[in-house]
Amino acid sequence: MADQKEKNSDNHGCLRKTVVLVGMMGAGKTAIGKALADALNVPFLDSDEEIVRAANMSIAEIFERDGEAFFRDREAEVISRLMKEEIGVLSTGGGAFLQDHNRAVISLEGCSVWLDVPLPVLWERVRHKDTRPLLRTSDPLKTLTELYNSRSPTYAKADLAVQAPPECSIEQMRDAVLKTLATRDDVLAMTKG
Numbered sequence: 001m002a003d004q005k006e007k008n009s010d011n012h013g014c015l016r017k018t019v020v021l022v023g024m025m026g027a028g029k030t031a032i033g034k035a036l037a038d039a040l041n042v043p044f045l046d047s048d049e050e051i052v053r054a055a056n057m058s059i060a061e062i063f064e065r066d067g068e069a070f071f072r073d074r075e076a077e078v079i080s081r082l083m084k085e086e087i088g089v090l091s092t093g094g095g096a097f098l099q100d101h102n103r104a105v106i107s108l109e110g111c112s113v114w115l116d117v118p119l120p121v122l123w124e125r126v127r128h129k130d131t132r133p134l135l136r137t138s139d140p141l142k143t144l145t146e147l148y149n150s151r152s153p154t155y156a157k158a159d160l161a162v163q164a165p166p167e168c169s170i171e172q173m174r175d176a177v178l179k180t181l182a183t184r185d186d187v188l189a190m191t192k193g
Helices: 029-040 047-055 059-066 068-084 100-109 119-126 140-155 170-181
Strands: 007-009 013-015 018-022 044-046 089-091 110-116 160-163
Touching (some): 047 089, 100 110, 119 140
Parallel strands (some): 018 110
Antiparallel strands (some): 007 013
């Protein structure tokens, strides 16, 4: 909300809007989001975690029981609510930013940052996990490639983008995001020291 107070950090400046991390599954939105929130001394929120908590079941179970459309509706409700709460860092599911409504809410209330990670890196991160319902197919690499190719143009609509080199630590990505955020005084006001 416009009347929210800016959140201060001793080291990195003053966050003026919620930063919303978007991108593919395996991009590191949660890990980088937590590190970013810690660096900025603001709350970290995860839309998927909020949905899991409210439903008392996993994302995969929700998909299986109620379908993707039901999940996307709950996801939109959660994102709308979180964007109006305290300023912080919000990690979203890989499909959240694809929805027009979510992009509009995020644009109005915060600043979206695309974590642009190369496909081979994403595959290495998700290939051995069974928690990704969209990859429960006969050819998960082909599915991931199709998702990557179809989603990237929408992720490119984010307010900011940070490219991840293949061998990039969480701390390096956090610092790259901070550097990118510092280019937007309406999002992150750097303190004069």
